[in-house]
Amino acid sequence: MKIAKLNMRKNKLKILFIGLLFILGFGYYLANEKAKGYGYTGAIDVVKTYFHNKDLSKKVSAKVLNIEIDKGDWEFIKTKRQIALDRGIQINEGDKYVPCALDVAGEKVSGEIRLKGHMTDHLMSDKWSFRIKAKDSIMGMYRFSIQHPGTRNYVYEWIYHQLLKSEGVIYLIYDFIDVNINGNNLGIYAMEEHFGQHVLERNNRQKGAILRWNPTLYWDWRIDELQGNFIDEQYSHFSSSYAEPYDKGTVKKDSFLLNNYQIGASLLESFRRGEKITSEVFDVEKMARFHVIIDLVGGYHSLDWSDVKFYYNGLTERIEPVGYESFSIRPTTKIAGQRVPNNFEKLKFNYHDQLFSDPIFFESYIKNLERIVSEAYLNAFFKAIQPELDEKMGLIAKEWAYRKVSFEGYYENVRLIRNNISIPKPFHAFLKEAGEDSLEISLTPVSDFPIQIIGIKRKNKFIALDSVINIPAKARNTYTHYFNYTLKKSFKKATNLFLVAKIPGSSFPFEVELNEFPSYKYETKEEMGIAPIEKNVLADTTLTKIGNEWYFNTKAIDLDKKILIPAAVTLTIYPFQTLKIHGDGQFLVQGELVIQGKSKENPLKIKNEKSIPIHVIKGKFQAENVSFTGEGSIVAEESQLIFHHCLFYDKSTDLIAATRSNVYLNNCLSGGLTSLGQFDECEVLVNECTFKNGNKLLYSNGSFLQFSKNRIENFKSIATLDYASIFKTFNSEFSGNDTLFLMRKGSVYNDIASNFDNNLLGLVLWNDPKFMGDAQFSFYKSNTKGIKKITSKI
Numbered sequence: 001m002k003i004a005k006l007n008m009r010k011n012k013l014k015i016l017f018i019g020l021l022f023i024l025g026f027g028y029y030l031a032n033e034k035a036k037g038y039g040y041t042g043a044i045d046v047v048k049t050y051f052h053n054k055d056l057s058k059k060v061s062a063k064v065l066n067i068e069i070d071k072g073d074w075e076f077i078k079t080k081r082q083i084a085l086d087r088g089i090q091i092n093e094g095d096k097y098v099p100c101a102l103d104v105a106g107e108k109v110s111g112e113i114r115l116k117g118h119m120t121d122h123l124m125s126d127k128w129s130f131r132i133k134a135k136d137s138i139m140g141m142y143r144f145s146i147q148h149p150g151t152r153n154y155v156y157e158w159i160y161h162q163l164l165k166s167e168g169v170i171y172l173i174y175d176f177i178d179v180n181i182n183g184n185n186l187g188i189y190a191m192e193e194h195f196g197q198h199v200l201e202r203n204n205r206q207k208g209a210i211l212r213w214n215p216t217l218y219w220d221w222r223i224d225e226l227q228g229n230f231i232d233e234q235y236s237h238f239s240s241s242y243a244e245p246y247d248k249g250t251v252k253k254d255s256f257l258l259n260n261y262q263i264g265a266s267l268l269e270s271f272r273r274g275e276k277i278t279s280e281v282f283d284v285e286k287m288a289r290f291h292v293i294i295d296l297v298g299g300y301h302s303l304d305w306s307d308v309k310f311y312y313n314g315l316t317e318r319i320e321p322v323g324y325e326s327f328s329i330r331p332t333t334k335i336a337g338q339r340v341p342n343n344f345e346k347l348k349f350n351y352h353d354q355l356f357s358d359p360i361f362f363e364s365y366i367k368n369l370e371r372i373v374s375e376a377y378l379n380a381f382f383k384a385i386q387p388e389l390d391e392k393m394g395l396i397a398k399e400w401a402y403r404k405v406s407f408e409g410y411y412e413n414v415r416l417i418r419n420n421i422s423i424p425k426p427f428h429a430f431l432k433e434a435g436e437d438s439l440e441i442s443l444t445p446v447s448d449f450p451i452q453i454i455g456i457k458r459k460n461k462f463i464a465l466d467s468v469i470n471i472p473a474k475a476r477n478t479y480t481h482y483f484n485y486t487l488k489k490s491f492k493k494a495t496n497l498f499l500v501a502k503i504p505g506s507s508f509p510f511e512v513e514l515n516e517f518p519s520y521k522y523e524t525k526e527e528m529g530i531a532p533i534e535k536n537v538l539a540d541t542t543l544t545k546i547g548n549e550w551y552f553n554t555k556a557i558d559l560d561k562k563i564l565i566p567a568a569v570t571l572t573i574y575p576f577q578t579l580k581i582h583g584d585g586q587f588l589v590q591g592e593l594v595i596q597g598k599s600k601e602n603p604l605k606i607k608n609e610k611s612i613p614i615h616v617i618k619g620k621f622q623a624e625n626v627s628f629t630g631e632g633s634i635v636a637e638e639s640q641l642i643f644h645h646c647l648f649y650d651k652s653t654d655l656i657a658a659t660r661s662n663v664y665l666n667n668c669l670s671g672g673l674t675s676l677g678q679f680d681e682c683e684v685l686v687n688e689c690t691f692k693n694g695n696k697l698l699y700s701n702g703s704f705l706q707f708s709k710n711r712i713e714n715f716k717s718i719a720t721l722d723y724a725s726i727f728k729t730f731n732s733e734f735s736g737n738d739t740l741f742l743m744r745k746g747s748v749y750n751d752i753a754s755n756f757d758n759n760l761l762g763l764v765l766w767n768d769p770k771f772m773g774d775a776q777f778s779f780y781k782s783n784t785k786g787i788k789k790i791t792s793k794i
Contacts, residue, residue, distance in 0.1 A: 040404060053401040056394035062178040062188065063139070065146070066103040067132075069113065069182060073098035080115055081123050090118055102138055109136045116145050124148075127186055131194065139173075140202070143194035143247070146179060152190055153328060155392050155405050160297050160326040162385050167289040167372070170203045170311060170322045176395040188399045195246040195322070200311065208312050209245040209261035210322060211268065213238065213351075215306035238305045238351050243268040246309075264312025267319055271354070278358035283318040287355070288364040290321040291336040292372045296413055298330030305351040329409040332416050337365050338448040359470075359504060362450065366421075366505030373417045378410055422508075424748045424776055426451045426501060427471060428702060428724050429514045432484070434494035439487045441499075441514060444480045444681075445471050446704055446726060455500040456490055457511065462500060463490040470504075480660070480681055480704070513746065515724075543571075548591075552577060559585035565619065567591050575625070579606050581613040581632075589619040589639070597625030603647055605629070616641065616661075628655065633677065636661040648673045658682045665689050679703040686710055700725040700747075707732055721747035721775070729754050739764060740787070743775035750778050757786035765791055 040046050069077070076098055084090035097112035111134040116122060122129035129147035136142075149155075157174055164171035173193035179186045193199060195210040217240065243265035251257040270276040278284065294303060301307070302325050309322035337356055356362055371377065382389075389405070396403055426447045433440040445451060453469035455462050471483055491497070497514040544553045550571040557573065560583035565571045569591035573579055575598040587593055593614065597604030603625045606613075613632045614621060616639040627647040634641065636658040648655055648670040656663060656677030663682055668689040670676070675696050682703040690711045691697055697715050698705070702723040712718055713735040721727055724746040732754040734740060740756075741749055742764045749763065756762070762784070765775045777791075784790060 045404075046402065049404045050401050053393060053397035053403065056390055057397035057401065058394075060391050060394040062176065062395050062398060063104055064178045064180065065189075065191075066180045067113065067182070068101040068103075069098065073100075074182065077113075077115060081128060084115070084123055085120055088120060090115065090120065090123070097133065100132070102132070102134060104139055107138055109134045109138050111135055111138075117147070117151070121151060122147060127189065137198065139191075141173065141193050141196075141198050143196045143198075144173075145192045145194055146177070146189040147192070149176060149188065149190040149396060149400070152192070152325070154190075154396055154400070154403055155389065156297070156328045157190070157192075157326060158392055159385070159389070160293070160299070160328050161323060162388075163293045163296070163381065164290070164323040166381060166384075167293065169286050169290050169293070170199065170205065170320060172199060172323060173202070176392060178398075188395060195309065197247075197250070199322070205311065205313060205320075206315055207257065207260075208314055209251055209257055209264055210247075211243050211245055211261065211264050211310045211312065211319075212308065213241040213268075213305050214244045215241065217241070239272075241305070260312055260314055263314070264310065264319055267312070268310070272351070274354070277360075278355050279360040281319055282355075282361070283313065283316060283320045284361050284364045285368075286320045288361065288368045289372070290323065291365055292368045293323075294326065295332055295335045295369065295417060296373055296410060297326050297328030298332045298409070298413055299326040299328050300330075300332070300334070300336075301327045303336060303352055308351070329413070331409070332413040332420075334448075335369070335417055335420060337362060337369070338420065359450070363505030366503055369417070369421070370505075370507060373414050375411060375414055378407070378414065382407055419780070421449070421503060421506070423447045423449065423503075423510065424750065424778075425512060425724065425726065425746070426503075426510055427512060428480075429499050429512050431494060431497070431514050435489065437489050439489050439494060439497075439514075440484065441487060442482050442484050443469075443471055444482045445474045446480060447474060449473050449503045451501050451510075452504050453499050453501045454509070456487065456514075457498045457500050458491045458493075458496055461491075474704075480683070480702075515746070556580075558582075559587075562586045562588060564588045565591045565593055567619070570594060572596065573604070575604060578604070581606070586612060587614045589614065589616040589621055592620040592622070595623045595626050597627075597645075599625055599645075603627040603645075633657045636663070640664075643668050648676075654678055658684075670694070673697075675699070679705070691715070696720065700727065706730075711735070712737065717742060720744070721749065723747070726750075728752075733757070734759055735786075741777075743777070746775065748776045751780065751782045753781045755783045755786070759787045760789070762787040762790040 040049065080096060096114040098114065100111050100113040102109050102111050111132055113130050113132050115128060116131035117129045125148065127148040129145065129151065131145050132143070134142050152174075161171040161174045173191070175191045176188055177191050179189045197207050199210070200207055245251045245257075245261045245265075251261050267276065267281045271278070271281040278287070291303070294300070307325065309324050311320045311322050313320055336352070356365070393403075393405055426449065427443050427445045430442045431439065432442050443453075450473050451471050453465065453471070455464040457463070466488065469485055474480060498511045499514055500509050500511055502509045543550050548569045550565070550569060552573065555577055557577055557579045559579065559581045562584060563586070565587065567590045570593075571587075571591070572594045573596065575596050579595070593616070595604060595606070605627045606629070612635050614634045616634070616636040618638045620640045620642075621634065621636070622642040622644075623646050624644040625646070626643075627649070629648075629650050631651070631653055633654045634656050636656065637660065639658075639661045641656065641658065641661060641663045643665045644667065646665075646668045648668065650672045652674050654675045654677045655673065656679070658677065659680045659682070661682050663677075663679065663684045665686045666688060670689075670691045671693055673691065673694045675694065676691070676698045678699045678701075680701040680703065682700075684698075684700075684703060684705040686705075686707045688709045691713075693714045695715065696717045697712060697719055699720045700722060703725050705719075705725065705727045707728070708730040709732060710729075711733040713733070715737045717739045718734070718737055718741060719727060720742045722744045726748045727741070727750075729749075729751045730753065732751075734754065735757040737759045739761045740759055740763060743749060763775075763777055765777075
C-alpha cells in the first residue's frame with residue numbers, strides 16, 4: 001500500500017515536472033519570437049545585449065546640461081506644447097523663444113529656448129524637444145537642439161553624421177547628454193548641432209550663409225491636410241518657395257555674409273528656373289557623396305525639397321549639401337538616382353529630378369555609389385568608428401541598456417542597392433535592317449536609369465562605337481518609347497550581335513542581344529474594319545455638351561450606335577446612370593471616357609454584347625466602382641486605361657487588348673474571368689487586386705508588368721511572357737494555380753517576398769537560342785515551398 005502511494009506520488013511529481021518543463025520551454029519559445037521581432041537573435045541575445053551595454057555605461061560619464069527657465073516662461077512653453085498637440089502639428093510662428101540660463105560643467109552662458117520639431121512625436125512623454133540659442137559659445141556651439149534619442153533612432157543618426165564626416169560632406173555634432181530643467185532631471189537626451197558659423201568652422205569651410213528653401217507654406221498645407229481641408233493650391237509647392245538663410249539676424253548685420261547669401265540664393269534660383277544645370281551650381285562630388293550616403297542609410301524622406309540644406313562656398317563658387325536628419329536606418333526600396341519623372345518636360349518643377357538630369361552629376365553619383373555601397377567599405381568604416389561608437393552606446397545605456405545596435409540594416413541596403421543597379425535588362429534592342437555598310441536598329445529603354453551604348457560585340461570580339469549613344473530612362477507612367485539609330489556595320493554578318501552598354505559612370509557593362517523586330521504586327525484601323533471615325537458620331541440629341549465636358553441626358557443609357565469622343569473632350573457617365581452596349585454600339589475614344597459607380601459595394605453595371613465595346617485611340621479610359629460582364633474586349637492603342645475598385649466576372653473573352661499603352665488596376669476583384677487581357681509593348685501596373693478562377697490571366701509581348709500585393713488563385717496559367725517581357729511581383733499571394741508562368745524569347749520574371757501555396761508548376765522556360773536569349777527569373781525573400789516543381793524547360 002505504501003509502495004503504491006509512493007509510486008503515485010512519484011508519478012504526480014513526474015507529471016508536474018514535465019508540465020513545468022513544457023511551460024518553461026513554451027515561454028522560452030514565445031520570448032525568443034518576441035525578441036526576434038525587435039531585432040535580436042533571441043531571448044539570450046536580449047540578456048547579453050543588456051549586460052554588455054551596462055558594462056559600456058560604467059566606462060563613460062555623460063556631460064550634464066542644466067537649464068533654468070522662469071516659471072512664467074515655462075508655463076508659456078507648456079501652453080504652446082498643448083496647442084501643438086491639439087492641432088496635430090507644430091508651427092513656430094513669430095518669436096517663440098523665451099530666456100534661459102545654461103550651465104555645462106561650470107561653463108555658464110545665457111540664452112533662449114523654444115519647442116522644436118513640426119511633428120508631435122517631439123512633444124510626447126517627458127522628453128520634449130527644444131531648440132536653444134546661446135549668447136556665447138557653449139560646448140563649441142551657439143545653436144543646438146535637444147530631443148529624445150528615439151526621435152532620430154538613437155545611435156544611428158550619429159553613425160550617419162560619421163559617414164558624412166568620412167566623405168568630407170558638412171556634418172553636425174550629434175551627441176548624448178544628461179539634461180536638467182529647473183532642477184528636474186530628464187535623463188539622457190540627444191544633442192544636435194544647429195546651423196550657424198560654428199558648423200562651418202568645424203568643417204573647415206570659409207564663413208558663409210547656410211540656406212534652405214523656405215518651407216513655411218508647405219507646413220501650412222500640412223495643417224490643412226491633417227484637418228481634412230483639401231484644396232487645389234500652388235502655394236505649398238517647390239515652385240512657390242524661395243531661398244533664405246539661417247540665422248537671418250547675423251547675416252543681415254554682416255556685409256560679407258549678406259553678399260554670400262545673395263550669390264547662393266541667386267544660384268539656387270537660376271537652377272530652379274532651368275537657367276543653370278547642376279554642375280554649374282553645385283559641388284558635384286560632394287552632392288554625389290551626400291546622396292549616396294542617404295541611399296546607404298535609407299534616408300529617402302530627407303531628400304524632399306523642404307528638408308534639404310545648403311552652404312554657398314565662396315572659394316569654389318559652388319553650393320554644397322549640409323547633412324541633417326537622415327531618418328536612418330531604413331530599407332532602401334529605391335535609390336536617389338532612380339527617381340525618374342512622369343513628364344520630362346516638367347523637370348524644373350521638381351528639385352530632385354532636375355538635380356539628376358545633369359549627366360555630369362549623374363555619372364559622379366554612380367561612381368560614388370559603386371565605391372561607397374560595398375561590404376568592404378562598411379567593414380573598414382565600422383572598424384574605424386567602433387571605439388567611439390562604444391562610448392555613445394554607453395551613454396545611451398544609462399537609460400536604455402536593452403537597445404541593440406546592429407549593422408545588418410546597412411549591409412542589407414548594400415545588397416538591395418547592388419541588386420537594384422544590376423538591371424536584368426536595361427533596354428530592348430531590335431535589328432530593323434542590315435545594309436551593306438550600316439545597321440538600322442530600334443531601342444526602347446525599360447529601366448529607371450539612363451543608359452550609354454558603348455560598343456557592339458559578336459563572338460567575343462568587341463568593337464567600340466565611334467560615338468557613345470545615350471538613351472534616357474523610361475519615364476514612369478508612360479508606355480515604352482522607341483529610338484531609332486544607324487550604326488556602322490562592324491561585322492560581315494548581322495547575326496549573333498550584342499550591344500554593350502552601361503549606366504553612365506558605372507564600371508559594370510551589360511550585354512543586350514540585338515534581335516529581329518517582333519514578328520507580330522499591329523493592325524491598322526482599316527484592317528480592323530472600323531469605318532472612319534468622323535462618320536460614327538451619335539446624334540447630338542442624346543448628349544449634353546458644355547464646352548469640352550459631355551454627358552448623357554438619360555438615366556438608362558442604351559448604346560446601339562457608335563459614338564466618337566474627340567481629343568480634349570471628356571464624356572462622363574455618372575453613378576445614377578446604367579449602361580448597356582449592344583448592336584452597333586461602341587465608344588471610340590480619342591479624348592477621355594470616365595465611368596463612375598456609387599461604391600465598390602454598389603458598382604455601376606456595364607452589360608456588354610459587343611465584341612469591342614470601347615476602343616481607345618491615343619486617349620484615356622477611366623472606370624471607378626464599375627462592374628464588367630458579358631462579351632467583348634476593351635481595346636487600347638497608345639492610350640491609358642485606369643480601373644479602380646472594379647469588378648470583372650463571367651467573361652469568356654479577354655477583358656483588355658492593349659498596344660503601347662499604360663494600364664493600371666487598383667483594388668479590383670475578378671471571378672470567372674477567362675483572361676485579364678493581351679498586352680503588346682505596354683506598361684501594366686496592378687496593385688492590391690484579387691483574381692480567382694480563370695484560364696490564363698494574361699499574355700504579354702514585350703511589356704513591362706508589375707504586380708504588388710495581389711492575390712491570384714485557381715488559374716490554369718497566370719501568364720505567358722513573350723518577346724522580352726519583364727514581369728515583377730511583390731508581396732503577393734499565389735494559390736492553387738496549375739502553371740504560373742510560361743516564359744519565352746528573353747523574358748524576365750522577378751519576385752520579392754511573395755507567398756506561393758499549392759501551385760503545381762512554377763516556370764516553364766521555353767528557350768530559343770536563335771531568338772532573344774534565355775528567359776531569366778529570380779526569387780528574393782519569397783516563400784516557394786508551395787510550388788511542387790519550380791522550373792520545367794522546353
